[in-house]
Amino acid sequence: MTAPKMYRTNIRDVPMVEGLARKDGWVEMQVQFLIDKKSAGADHVVGWTVLKPGARHESHRHHNCDEFFIVLKGKGHIYTDEGDKPSGEGDVVYSPRGCWHGFNNTSDEDVVLVWGWMGAGSIEASGYEVHPESHA
Numbered sequence: 001m002t003a004p005k006m007y008r009t010n011i012r013d014v015p016m017v018e019g020l021a022r023k024d025g026w027v028e029m030q031v032q033f034l035i036d037k038k039s040a041g042a043d044h045v046v047g048w049t050v051l052k053p054g055a056r057h058e059s060h061r062h063h064n065c066d067e068f069f070i071v072l073k074g075k076g077h078i079y080t081d082e083g084d085k086p087s088g089e090g091d092v093v094y095s096p097r098g099c100w101h102g103f104n105n106t107s108d109e110d111v112v113l114v115w116g117w118m119g120a121g122s123i124e125a126s127g128y129e130v131h132p133e134s135h136a
Helices: none
Strands: 026-035 044-062 066-073 075-080 083-088 092-095 101-104 111-118 128-130
Touching: 044 066, 044 075
Parallel strands: none
Antiparallel strands: 026 044, 044 101, 044 111, 044 128, 066 092, 066 111, 075 083, 075 101
């Protein structure tokens, strides 16, 4: 049996995810999958997202995984079941599988998020679904 190996990368070495369509709720987002099934054989994803002013991730949910994100820089609004709520640096948000969520950069500065999907190593495995009433 082969011993498990640590995986290490650097944000500067990870390409942006391509093919994230506006119609699927990915509006002007810069997304990187730092750790995932493809790169590290992981059954989760750790990601880095930069939302320029006006960028947003429309309300969406994952049927097969939980998600968290941490706002490292900037501010905007999170989409919740109770409507839009202000969110900013230091906020930690947890969305269990099936829970609608998203983020809208309503400011004039970049928003930087680190996030993770627990229980899925890819978009396909996550059971991603954009809300039918999204603004995209």
